[in-house]
Amino acid sequence: MLIRKPDDIPSSEITDEKVYLSRRQWLAAAGAVALSGVPALAACQDGDDDAQPDKPNTWEQITTYNNFYEFGTDKEEPARLAPRSLRTRPWTVVMDGLCRKPARYNFDDLIRPHRIQDRTYRLRCVEAWSMVVPWNGIPLRDVLRRAEPLPSARFVEFTTLLDPNQMPGQRRAVLDWPYLEGLRMDEAMHPLALLATGIYGKPLPAQNGAPLRLVVPWKYGFKSIKSIVRIRFTDRQPRNTWNVSAPGEYGFYANVNPRVDHPRWSQANERRIGELFRRRATLPFNGYADQVASMYAGMDLRRNY
């Protein structure tokens, strides 16, 4: 698996000096992670060079095309409405459940002890479009470890803010509010799982799930819950909102899988935002199979969709 060094990247792929610099930081971080024995994060490049480089999407694309039903069901509504009404400070994150040190954290206190990393990941929506996003954030496991989860904690449940005054879309029951998501403990502890606080070196815009969101790049985007207010350790598989809303269409695991179609549309390929003249073949686990497939060895991924 090839990781291209910065001077291999043609200038046409450099969107922003900031991105260029952050890629070097990312490589340094990846190098450090590799030294610690964890497989390097193949965020920008897969094994196959011949096909299709993963160019990061532009700030405009990432921040104006959003599924965030708390602010309406049109893709352009979150960008229009969220910045107006979402108050990202003060922000409290509660970590509780089956853990030794449950606590309420002020957002800044939660983040301060950690070094913000740059992670450029593919994000694949279940609607069959995708983007490449240069996230800034901290590994989820580093945050979870602060609460010292008990051995009985087999799952982690996440909750989004519930406040129809700040989130006008919550005035309609288009989904069961508040938005809930969950991960199995090993998934949550995986080095790829990220708590993102920024994009392109800037703080997360409201429409992208400010101030704190999850990024689980090997799963469909709806797993990457936004504007998190609670992280709860539990021994039972958490309910997740899209599964509650349409159990036959959205599962709990939601691993990106070109071989398991959505009941109403195919998952075999996807529209990479910014690319007009081709569709990409969807990759198992969104191209992160090397790093994550082992967690699902022996699982029937058609039944556990």
Next chain:
Amino acid sequence: MAFRPSPRAERILNRLVKPAVWIGGLWPLALVVVAVVTGTISANPLEDVTDRTGKAVIILLMVTLAVSPVRRLSGWNGVIAARRPLGLFAFFYACLHFLIYLFDHTFSWGLIVEDVVEHPYVTAGFAALLILAALAVTSTKGWIRRLGKGWQKLHRLVYLAAGLGVIHFLWAVKKDLREPLVYAAVFAVLMAFRLPLLQKKRKKTEIRARPPVERDAPAV
């Protein structure tokens, strides 16, 4: 409920029909072009244009289906001249909608056939398109003459096409059914106008001695 326009008003309205239909019919296309040129189209332009053209089809079909009820309620006969161009505009946007869909799927015929066959919302949309094509082709005066009474029966398929369009929209939407349900409600109301009429019409066509010319085409 009828508000008959005066003969003078009717003359003015009759002159306005065709220009109004053309402006209304080209309006969705103009909006798309403006959005693309000014960069207000979404980050997923193919999806955006697909949605906009699809919406244009369904709106135009509903307006087309509203023509006969308007004529009956108002007594303004001249409105019937709007029906054919409105229907043809609906077909025009249906073709655009389909073309963008093909482009969005990179003209991969294998995938497209599979999509039409395996995914009911695509099947419904494609069936609606085929019906609209048949209606567009037979919309001319020549065909009205050629088909005689059969023309009426054939063109009642517009109800099926509109219904399939509503179903296509309902099944395509991810979760928010609000908008398609509005069109479903409008469709139901417009179809309600057809129920008592179907009985009256049998008597009308028995009396009629000559084949219907467009201006005298029975309210459908």
